[in-house]
Amino acid sequence: MAAPMLRCLLFFLGMFFFGTNASDEFSEELFIKPLQKGYVYSHFQFTTKWNASIHHQETFQHYHLFPKALGEVLLHYDVQELHLSQTQGLWHHRQWGYPIHDAPPGAELWVWFKPSVKDIDKTWTDLANAVSGLFCSSLNFLDSKNTVTPRWSFRPQGLAHQGYAYRSYFMRYGTLPREIVCTENLTPWRKLLPCDSNAGLSTLFNAFHFHDANYHSLGLHVRPICADSACMEEAIELSQSLSVVTDVVSTSNTGAPHWSLKSLFGNHLVSACPIASKSVIMVQTANSQEPLPYRLTPEPTSVEEVIRGDQKHSFAVYQVPSFTHSGRVLNVAGTYNDVSGLQEDGTPPPIHAHRYITGYGLSDGGISCLIHSSLPVNQSIIYLDILPWFTRVYFSSLEVSNNGHKVPFKVHYVPAKDRSRPHHLELSFMLWPHSTTRVSFTFTRAFLKWTEYPPDANHGFYISSAVITALLPSSFGYTSPPQESSQLSSIFSENSTSYLIRIHTESLLVSLPTPDFSMPYNVICLACTVLAIAFGSMHNLTTRRFIKEEAKAKRGLLTKVKSFFTRQKDATLSEQADAAESADQNDIKEKSKEKLEASNDKPKEGDQS
């Protein structure tokens, strides 16, 4: 009796162990949300959940669905959480609400390292180089000049021990606003997917359509999460996301806002990824109370309604395998019955911001950020701003005001060090209900050495976006999944009451005074000439004395000729003086005498220096 039971037990243990070792789960989702004015927001979400702990070394020895290239990087550089986003275009919060993952224009990389790291700055630089190699982008430009350690923003999004995040010691944040995203970045990113572009939603990827879009963002997020709701075990979650906002009205032939998978991505969906445990397309059909004025074809598999906080969101869900088995294709399309409602702006989300540069000229300027709040209660936010060292911020000019009244704020400020550290400003303050708060400060522009300018010096330098972090009580315009999982389907089972948003503002362009780049040799020559004038004169005056010059015995030919003529003139003039006797002749005499003295003195005065 004991032996078969023991065998059973061993068998189950073996199954469990073996199962746990190889249990990766991959799900692919496509989220489509039509926005106002003919824009359509599409978001591809590929989530790999690997039931293993990120802290164990032996986790990274066997890979199944989790990409090996990325796993090696995570292992080697002791990474606990990695968040990378590469974006082209600006997300307009006011018109479009909140995206699922907010990303600034350019590239952004922030990493939480494991506590076992010895030298964080060096590891950060090495990691940036490795990631830039993995994704063919120039993240290797992330060095101490544009990296900061935010104090309150960017807390760990995954599992973390208590006290780990206290001072943000293990975290680095860097951003490159000038970075451009192109097919070169899309290809290695797509290669990390288990199905690549052979099957599933990734067959919809079309570089032409993506790069035509108004907003286009690649995201990669790795974090440790709970394996299940009991949270007894850890898992690693890799979330890859691709967000696109397409302007359907402008890119369609007819100018009609009807959209479909074919018009958005150029392709029908022909298959689902066989390795995926879940493959769905979700279309958000109702944002607030009123239904949207379009009709979906084909009919969705199910319609889910979720109440998040005080807002009702409803989604039309298509289970892709059921539409694409046995050779059929799926083309989800939305056709509008009534396009008039589209032209309105729509209600802006609870918090949105606008940042801009003030001032004129190339010597100084200011930055102002207007944060609009339409919440009925006070909302506390954290504002993070990173400025390069060459825009020298005056901390004494920082002010936060709301309609002329000063808003009290808590500040964490690290001033810049020339050429080694950027300005790091973090503020925490309250937004008053239904009002606009303005954060403003002034800066002065530095003058760089001529080798520090980029090739197009007059284009200017980019200042990265400011980041506003808040925990909203309302989910109006909110689309992100809850904390425990990046899968969008987890929205359906959510029951949280506060929603974390992170808003990135515009990135700014600032011009610096430029020297003339063609002039190094000339400048050195001229400056040294001035120095030489000083040196030569001082040398003369200090090493020589005044002496009375000896009368020259020998004189040059020209001087001889000249003195010959003056002697002749002397002779004639003195004759005239002798001959004359009258008053005017006296005058002539005096005049001639003066002339005589003058002519005598002239060569002498000319020489006397």
Next chain:
Amino acid sequence: EEGFALQSQSISPYTGDLFHETPLALRGLRIAHYFPFGVTGFFMFVDILTLVYLYKISVAFVKHLLDKQEREKKNYSPKAEALILTLDHLNWLPLTIAGVHALNPFSIMTTLAASTAALTNLTVLMAFYYMVLGNRLLCTLFLAVASYQTLYPLVFIVPMALHFYKLSSPSAPASYVSKESVSSYFETISLFAAFLGLLVGFSFLAEGSWDFLFSTYGFILSVPDLTPNIGVFWYFFTEMFEHFRTLFVCVFQLNAVVYTLPLAIKFSERPFFLLYVLIFLTSIFKSYPSYGDTALYISLLPLWGHIFSYMRNTLVVGGMYVCSMVLAPILYHLWIFAGSANANFYFAITLVYSTAQIFLLTDVLFAYLRREYDLYHGTEHFNPDGSKARIRLD
């Protein structure tokens, strides 16, 4: 203001690169807020103090000039009577100096801009005043304060050491490298070093760390910030190849101080003129010159008004000064704000300005030496054959 704001947040102002005042100045200048008209009132007060000290300097200097002349009269040539200074010549000097300082456009600009150069100027003038009075203690104290603020007044210790040695042994025309002279120099220099050490020590105590050293002195010495100023070196360092930067920084700093030695040898008997020439030189060649430094030496120029008749280039130099003063703000505005000119325009004007300063300096030097020559050899020079002789440098 930036320093005050950072301090109130208990962030050390020296962690960033924007603040370059010394720690004691940071704390001391807080009183500017409590003045009757605020900061403007404070700088007006500093200007008036400068005026008062200039007046006192000129009064004392007149006395010193006449005393010196008395002592050396026996060496003068009998034909040099026209050059002898008398009290009625020099009576108007104090008023002239006060007037020149009050109307000097450079000093007016410095006060308007509330520049801390006004404070450095004041301390240098106070050191000058106590040097004329012969008070070694106060002289070295104020010189230490001035060098603590900006590093360059360090070289003014040379004329002061020479002068105090002369004072301690007035009769004997001893050599300047004898034992007594060296001990006298040592006394002066050690007093100065003690005061300077005290000031730096107090700053360390106030700040709690040595960070401020890089932001204040390291900044002056290594010239990292290249904001355009009225000197000639910002563009030089902008357009320089990185490889040679250390070499050029060393050469350039050396250039600022190297003239001390030959001038000290030449003017060892005339420490005040040496001090003036050194003030002039450091204000041209310091790493971040400004109009405040120009204001200082122009205000002190009438002290040697008796040499003006021997200056040769007054029209050219005057014209260059006026021209560069008028054009410099215009070209800066065109470059930075209007965007229609180039950095080269502004650089050219700073070159003109530096050249004007150098011409004025060499003219003053020349005139002084020429007058000395005339004092000892008479005003009229004739060749053996009766014709006028040339006097030249050889």
